[in-house]
Amino acid sequence: MAKGSFLPFFPEIYYKAAGGIGRHLNRLVGDIEELSLVEIQERTSTKGVFAKGWSFPFNVDDHKVILGIFLRNCFPLSPPDVYLLEPHEKMAIQYPHVELSGRLCLLGPQDNAYPALNDAMCRDLCDHLLAATAVLLRDNFSRKNADHFVQEFLSYWANFCRLKQTPMKPRWSLLKISIKRSRVVSHLTLTGDKKAGYLLAENQEDGVAWAKNVFGPDVKVYTQPAAFLWLKEGLMPGLYPLRNKHLRALLSLADDAAAEVLLACTPTKRQKAIRKVAKGRRNDLPICFGFDTEHGPALAGLLALPPSRNQGPKTSSGYWQPGMSNLIQRQFFGLGGEILPFNITRVDGDWLGFRGGDDSASEKKQVLSESHVVLIGAGSLGSRVAEMLCAAGVGQLTILDHDDMEAGNIGRHLLGVDTIRGNKARETSRALLRRFPHLSLNGIPLKWEEALNIPKHKEELLGADLILSTTGELQSNLFLNRVLVSYSRKRPVPDTIFAWAEAYCCAGKAVLVDFASGCLECGIEVGRTVKSEACTFPRERLLKTLVPACGDSFMPYGALEMNPIASMTAKFSIEVLLGEVESPSQRVYVAAASIISAHDGRESDWAADFLPPRHEGTFFTAPWDQDKGCHVCRS
Incomplete structure (x- = not known):
């Protein structure tokens, strides 16, 4: 076998269909020459790509050219390639849809529906190729498609x-x-x-x-x-x-x-x-x-x-x-x-975040690029949300987290092993800056309450467009809620979302609060549980998995279980920044019933009113409770 040649994927079908192509080309143009492997490689400037090829003269109006039709190794499941063999050197820049190699850009995705599996299909394919070639060359010679040079x-x-x-x-x-x-x-x-x-x-x-x-x-x-x-x-x-x-x-x-x-x-x-x-x-x-x-x-x-x-x-x-x-x-x-x-x-941010978009999206792009989000918590949920907010085009992101990365975090976190013992906020911001260097990111290795005691960080937090807490720690969130309610009576405070995952990531919530009439505390029972939990579990199943260290434990779940909650939270945050959500409200994710039952749980009676029957994981929006007797926002 000649150097650079190869065997087709389906030899029996290939050579039978190739014979049909050769016969019908001879019928249509009458003067074809079958090329050797060496000639194919020279004419197409390729090596080991084509095993069959023919050249023949072709007339278009007053113009005479030499064409070549070549079959790839996956033919007939891919269409033949048509080359302009002479004079492609001059036509490559002078005419549209002629590549430097001489290949003609004829076939769009819809034309792959021309598999040459029998003689009739070979005939139809040859007719189609030559007709499309004639149209392209005629448009080229008449300059009818010259505007394609600008559009492409x-x-x-x-x-x-x-x-x-x-x-x-x-x-x-x-x-x-x-x-x-x-x-x-x-x-x-x-x-x-x-x-x-x-x-x-x-x-x-x-x-x-x-x-x-x-x-x-x-x-x-x-x-x-x-x-x-x-x-x-x-x-x-x-x-x-x-x-x-x-x-x-x-x-x-x-x-x-x-x-x-x-x-x-x-x-x-x-x-x-x-x-x-x-x-x-x-x-x-x-x-x-x-x-x-x-x-x-x-x-x-x-x-x-x-x-x-x-x-x-x-x-x-x-x-x-x-x-x-x-x-x-x-x-x-x-x-x-x-x-x-x-x-x-x-x-640039316009291209990386939006791929240009259209005029209808220009206002939204501008709003997001000028938005500032403060993210509290850079754990398994927060780090994924941060990544999505950056990809969506949020111009400025401040991340707060006092914790360091541990080996046990890696499986469900954005960061990798190289960041172990590094601060989560700093390492997450650095990793995202390498991917989105046009954005403004700042990682602060402090708790949010510590940051509020530092004047420059306090103004950064309270001057943002959105505060997003993803710590999942109820006591910390309730404390933050009370602090922001207090500030809201003296000065404007940012929109605030509290997001968390329920047990085993079988459900998740993102709650947009209203500090005047529907704060986080409004939706919390006296016993410090959420009134509108999406799933319920036996008490013994809510115990975290212990590790052989003092006071150390975790809730077992992986990145796949967290991803729907992260994407929901990021999308909800974008909608809030764009002014598309009224507060107070909540966005809820509930996993498939089979996943919940695998952990001996079930959908709550509250969630059942919003869920479609036999779903395989779904999202819905619901109001957040407004408690007229709330001792935090109504006092």
Whole structure:
């Protein structure tokens, strides 16, 4: 067997179906050539991917091309690949849906319903492939689908970068795409870590904070100004810049501030900084540009290098940009000077938290990004809720917990073995900052009552938008409730949620209280039990599991049992931040009856009024008791 070849997954079906494809191709075009394995590898620039392939001439109106159809090893359960063999080098950038290898992007997910399992299916598949190819090439030659270059810009710009073969480290962006105007931004070069690269940020302070969150405090940062140009229309391949002189065309698409922004970013404005740069660093001009498409904003970048000495400072009045000095014109808009395009990976909060979203979600995104949540307790529930709040886009999170991580916590906690003996609040905030470096997180290794005695922490707690207690300690929660009721009579206090899991995580609650008419104490019996418990258990089953140490015990459950309660609490918290929940109320989770009965428990009579029959785990919202005789909020 030839080097790089392989056996199909289903040889008997494969070769039978391949024979049918070959026969019907010959019927349709009449002049096909079956390719050897070596020819297949050369034509497709692959190795060990295809075992069968044919080439043939194909006419579309007045254009003649050479096509190739190739079968993968999982054929007929995956469709054939169609390649433009000649002249794909020119068409890859000139026409949409032609990859650099020559492969045509024909088949969408719905077209996988064309398995060639018999002769009739082979015929239908060949008819479909050639018809789709004809439509694509006809639209390409007539420029009917030229707008696809703009709508799918990122794919074609990536091809352009590969053609230029410019090896570069990753470039990330914290830029706020919602600000649609040209402006000066910061370009940071990050060194000192093998994963370091480059970062675009609105300012140096934001960029340095992000870099330290990701790479640690020892990362080295070199900052230079960069130009962000906002284009009024999309960039077509014919305007992709190859040399510095082509920047004039890019400027013609940008807004009125673009020329002034470029002027402010040129190296002539930072000569003192350039002298301090390590030997060998290029005297370049980073440029980032963006524009709107039907599918959201697109972002890309390039480096404009000054002409080398042998190119000379030649200029042409045809590329003159008003408002720029002769020196700048010679450096960056002359005939010389190379352009190095690069891709940009967005890591801004709008993209990481919401994937851009749509206009209807913009107000909610803004509210969440400006929200501050104080989380009390970073245990098995609190740590998972913290992770979800960060992923949802909450801009600021303060975590309080005085406990240290223990080995027994690992199985149901966000953190791992490497954090044992570390403070839960600090380690959780550090772990989340590495994942969400654009957010503001602060871990305070104190009890909440200790934090309230420190002025700066007191203002941080009482000035938040939401206080969320996940300790599950009833006495601590009741004490916090009384303190906040007292403060509420003197000053505004944040919305407050108390969340906990019931025994064995068979149920869970998140309670939004009202300190004027429905505080936590309103829903608590005199004997210090919750009036509206979702599950009931025999008294002996409520005893915690003891360990061979003085006073040490735990309630046995795992991460899977806690996850529904954590996701419910996080979602409820987001709804409260967005003003979608009225207080006092509670969100309740109840596990399947089979899980509850496995621990000798049952659903409570109170919960039964809200539960659907034969459920396998469900959520519901219920009012929280308002006790007119409450000695805390009614006194």
